[in-house]
Amino acid sequence: DAGITQSPRYKITETGRQVTLMCHQTWSHSYMFWYRQDLGHGLRLIYYSAAADITDKGEVPDGYVVSRSKTENFPLTLESATRSQTSVYFCASGLAGGQTGELFFGEGSRLTVL
Amino acid sequence: AQSVTQLGSHLSVSEGALVLLRCNYSSSVPPYLFWYVQYPNQGLQLLLKYTTGATLVKGINGFEAEFKKSETSFHLTKPSAHMSDAAEYFCAVSNFGNEKLTFGTGTRLTIIP
Numbered sequence: 001d002a003g004i005t006q007s008p009r010y011k012i013t014e015t016g017r018q019v020t021l022m023c024h025q026t027w028s029h030s031y032m033f034w035y036r037q038d039l040g041h042g043l044r045l046i047y048y049s050a051a052a053d054i055t056d057k058g059e060v061p062d063g064y065v066v067s068r069s070k071t072e073n074f075p076l077t078l079e080s081a082t083r084s085q086t087s088v089y090f091c092a093s094g095l096a097g098g099q100t101g102e103l104f105f106g107e108g109s110r111l112t113v114l
Numbered sequence: 115a116q117s118v119t120q121l122g123s124h125l126s127v128s129e130g131a132l133v134l135l136r137c138n139y140s141s142s143v144p145p146y147l148f149w150y151v152q153y154p155n156q157g158l159q160l161l162l163k164y165t166t167g168a169t170l171v172k173g174i175n176g177f178e179a180e181f182k183k184s185e186t187s188f189h190l191t192k193p194s195a196h197m198s199d200a201a202e203y204f205c206a207v208s209n210f211g212n213e214k215l216t217f218g219t220g221t222r223l224t225i226i227p
Contacts, residue, residue, distance in 0.1 A: 004157075031213065040123075042204060042219035043158075050213060058214065090157055098208030098215045101148045101165075105157030 003027075006091050006106035014114050019078045021109045023091030029104070031097035032074040034058075034066065036087040037108070043090065049074055050097065081113045116141045118205045120218040128226045133177075133192040135221050137205030140186065147188040148206040148215065149179055158204060164188065175199065200225045 004025040013019050023032065030051050035043040045058030047066040055066050063085060065077045074093075078085055088110050092103040121136040139145055146165045150158040162173025169181040175198075179190045188205060205218040 033214075035217075040219060043217040045214060045216075048214060056213075092157070097213040098146070099210065099212065101146055101163050101206065101208050101215055102160055103158075103215065105159065107155070107157050 004091060004093055004104055004106045006089075006109045008109060009107065010110050012112045012114065013081050015082060017081050019081050019111065021076045021078075021089055021091075021111070023074045023076070023106060025072055025074075025091075025093040025104070027093065027104070028071055029093035029095055030071075031094045031103075032068065033092045033094075033097075033103065034064070034074070034076045035090045035092065036060065037090060038087050046076065046089075048097070078111075081111075083113050085111065086113045087111060116145065116207045116209065116212075116216050118207050118216060118218040120203075120205050120221050122221055123219065124222050124224070126224040126226055127195045129197055130194050133190075133195045133199065133223065135190040135203050135205075135223065137179075137188045137190065137218060138186050139188060139205075139207045141207060141209060143209045146208045146210070146212075147179075147181060148208070149173065149177070149188075149190050150204045150206060150217075152202045152204065152220075154201070161190070161203070195223075195225050197225050197227065199223060 033048040034046040049068040091106045094103040148163045149161040206215045
């Protein structure tokens with residue numbers, strides 16, 4: 001089906017473990033984004049990508065790694081999870097990013113770090 | 115740097131009453147402004163946007179917003195609230211040449227039957 005999908009939707013892990021959240025879009029959008037949503041903070045940008053093999057830091061990149069070898073995929077890795085990374089993570093894609101502001105969001109991945 | 119401020123993290127209105135969600139922005143260049151809505155356990159979806167042209171913009175589900183440069187505001191309104199409007203609403207800002215959106219902290223709207 002066309003759209004943007006995230007997996008897993010729910011994940012519980014332990015402090016120090018590596019976790020990868022997957023994001024896949026079928027529209028061939030150039031831009032992809034990872035946000036985290038926390039009470040009182042709204043959505044904060046972690047990393048974004050303007051095209052395959054081009055990534056850039058957002059507002060809160062520390063502790064996260066991204067890659068984009070293919071246009072349709074944009075995985076987010078927590079190299080050594082911490083409790084402060086407990087959050088809901090949203091992936092989004094768009095043709096022109098902030099220049100049109102039309103982003104399409106996945107349903108989110110809820111991560112709990114014990 | 116750009117930012118948006120949403121006044122009030124929670125808002126409760128009665129069904130049929132006016133909905134007014136406030137958003138003020140800060141930008142050194144002409145802004146692009148957006149409202150997104152998030153229903154429970156879902157991702158965000160675009161409600162409406164202002165880039166250039168007419169300052170009153172209409173969106174889905176009967177919502178509209180007006181860009182007021184003098185007040186640096188982009189408030190979201192709906193004349194008559196419906197139960198299905200219960201959601202969280204986010205204001206966001208960008209500008210020409212900017213790859214990223216900056217979101218506000220959100221306002222959770224509750225509709226009272």
